[in-house]
Amino acid sequence: MDNVQSALLNWKKVDEAPVIVNSSQITVFVNRVSTETIQMQSINIPDSSSASFSFPPLGADVLSPDEPVDVRVSVHNPFSWSEENNITGTVGSVSLTRGNGSVIPIENLSEEIEIFLPRPEGVQANSTILYLGNYSTLMVDVPSPDVTLVLKIKPSKNITFQLFLGYKDYPNDKQYIAKTQMPHQSNTQEEKYTWVLGPKDLTGKVGVHYLVVRPIVEAGVKSVNATVTVTSIAAQCKYWNETLSTWSEDGCRVGPLTTLLATQCLCTHLTFFGNSFFVMPNLVDVSRTAELFGTFAQNPVVVCFIGSIFVAYVLVVIWARRKDIQDTAKV
Structure with missing residues (x-):
């Protein structure tokens, strides 16, 4: 060559x-x-x-x-x-x-x-909309201890909010592995609403993490009528270590301009560079649904949304059952 x-x-x-x-x-x-x-x-x-x-x-x-x-x-x-x-x-x-x-x-x-x-061809975006009441929770599955988690947040309104990340448990003000506040102080809109968590930030933990998004509101305000769209990306930036004949990471990190189209790598040296890229599935934490129904006055938007899903499900089941009875009668 x-x-x-x-x-x-x-x-x-x-x-x-x-x-x-x-x-x-x-x-x-x-x-x-x-x-x-x-x-x-x-x-x-x-x-x-x-x-x-x-x-x-x-x-x-x-x-x-x-x-x-x-x-x-x-x-x-x-x-x-x-x-x-x-x-x-x-x-x-x-x-x-x-x-x-x-x-x-x-x-x-x-x-x-x-x-x-x-990024590799065929990787699809997987975004989740969270409805902000007092808080909203998302489950994110981190696939490997050496990946960087990139969270892209898009709020529906110009609001300030905090993000807490917990491992295998819900984070709060005192117990979390990482937290931040958005928008970040930055020159670009992309960086203002991007949270980059490297392997050290994630402390090498693999598996289900809980992301809590909590709006910052004035005293006396109990809820916010707003949403945030969250896209989680797991990315890696590596270089070829000629001494060890393997892919290494020191001196390279994933940057905040990483998107669904490309990984931004920031490195302090020149060599062969490679990346791995995953778009992870986001799951709304439905285990707290009952808790939301218990606080209808504080979170009416979320409760109505979840309630409408259940109503639609019941109506579909009833309609399908009636169709089965009609088909059986014809036979």
Whole structure:
């Protein structure tokens, strides 16, 4: 692969259009750019669902301002033979080299490189609408101890609310494994309503977690007529550790701009990057239905919604039973 990329770079001039070779098995991208250019634009393959890379400012101790940089990108997984190959999404690599082909080491950066890795095809969104009374509870199943849980929240109104996450039990003000308040202080709408919980935040716990969403209201207000839509995503950002010949995670994390379309990976070094992506089923905690009916005055919207479901169910059962009797009589 290195020889192919070197051959493609032989006659390249600085800041021209990149050379792209695309096939069903592998995609190769090479370009020769100035140090200013590489820090001003995203490196991606046009008209492709391949990975993209954006560099933070790199000082003169990393890139010489007087020497152009060769950018080498490939999109394929050469490590599928690994017994620990648990990468289900896109795999891409980027490296920077000098004109003579020597690699420019990029590692232990103070600012992270941004990588977007497209999600696997066929992964469907699984969103749940919660009706906010005094609180609403959602069950989320975390599949593995090394995943990052990304919660995307979309409120129906401009309200402030708290989120509590508990493990195998309902969280409260004093007992939880993580909590936050939204909207977050951020420049983008996406980040204001995204909660990223890494493996350390989840303390390695696997299985059912309970998410409680509680609106913050003024004194004397007993309920809020609003909803939030919750989408939970489990994602991983890994890199190929050449020393250990395995996929590792240190120096890489899942970013808040992760969506249903792509995983945002933030890393402090360059190598092969891969991701795994899951959209987890969300389940409304119906075990608290009786408790909701006991507080109708505080939570009328939720109670009416649940009650209408039961009424519809009963009507369907009655109709089906009558049809069976009519069919039997005809026979």
